[in-house]
Amino acid sequence: DAGITQSPRHKVTETGTPVTLRCHQTENHRYMYWYRQDPGHGLRLIHYSYGVKDTDKGEVSDGYSVSRSKTEDFLLTLESATSSQTSVYFCAISPTGQGEGEGYTFGSGTRLTVV
Amino acid sequence: KNQVEQSPQSLIILEGKNCTLQCNYTVSPFSNLRWYKQDTGRGPVSLTIMTFSENTKSNGRYTATLDADTKQSSLHITASQLSDSASYICVVIPNTGGFKTIFGAGTRLFVKA
Numbered sequence: 001d002a003g004i005t006q007s008p009r010h011k012v013t014e015t016g017t018p019v020t021l022r023c024h025q026t027e028n029h030r031y032m033y034w035y036r037q038d039p040g041h042g043l044r045l046i047h048y049s050y051g052v053k054d055t056d057k058g059e060v061s062d063g064y065s066v067s068r069s070k071t072e073d074f075l076l077t078l079e080s081a082t083s084s085q086t087s088v089y090f091c092a093i094s095p096t097g098q099g100e101g102e103g104y105t106f107g108s109g110t111r112l113t114v115v
Numbered sequence: 116k117n118q119v120e121q122s123p124q125s126l127i128i129l130e131g132k133n134c135t136l137q138c139n140y141t142v143s144p145f146s147n148l149r150w151y152k153q154d155t156g157r158g159p160v161s162l163t164i165m166t167f168s169e170n171t172k173s174n175g176r177y178t179a180t181l182d183a184d185t186k187q188s189s190l191h192i193t194a195s196q197l198s199d200s201a202s203y204i205c206v207v208i209p210n211t212g213g214f215k216t217i218f219g220a221g222t223r224l225f226v227k228a
Binding site for chain 2: 033035040042045048058103106109
């Protein structure tokens with residue numbers, strides 16, 4: 001997806017280990033988001049950022065932390081991975097809040113499996 | 116209960132046929148409603164956006180409609196192509212402030228040759 005990349009694309013990790021997912025954008029958008037996507041559920045917001053070092057919790061933030069030290073990078077950390085965190089994680093960016101106007105631009109996702 | 120419900124969960128149609136996907140929402144008031152297309156293994160991509168005062172918006176073979184009275188939106192796909200095989204997600208942005216965007220679970224469309 002143009003302007004936004006996620007890494008890694010796939011990861012398998014063991015229960016209890018820390019995991020960090022990376023999102024990198026080249027669009028200079030102010031807002032960045034981490035969502036998780038699970039079967040039967042709509043995308044659910046984990047954390048979002050509205051500027052460098054400015055972050056806040058979404059509806060499913062327990063067990064996750066984020067950091068944004070540069071405009072272009074937004075990191076999602078699972079401090080101690082659990083099987084319930086097996087999911088596909090999407091990063092999104094937008095120039096305005098809540099994906100209004102131009103809407104969200106999503107990355108291609110990271111498929112995380114916790115065994 | 117999810118505030119954005121989509122139906123059907125999945126749909127199979129033949130190439131060249133038309134189809135309509137439904138989205139019922141209870142979110143009110145809202146600033147806009149979007150439809151996104153998500154190809155397998157990819158992130159969602161915006162197809163259409165409508166404000167609460169609009170009742171139709173087209174993007175090529177895709178036409179979205181909105182009925183604010185019944186709180187329903189539909190996405191109509193005309194002359195389907197194999198490349199239309201994807202999930203289609205209805206998204207509502209409440210007009211209540213904060214980051215409360217609500218995503219439907221999506222309809223999985225399969226277009227067969």
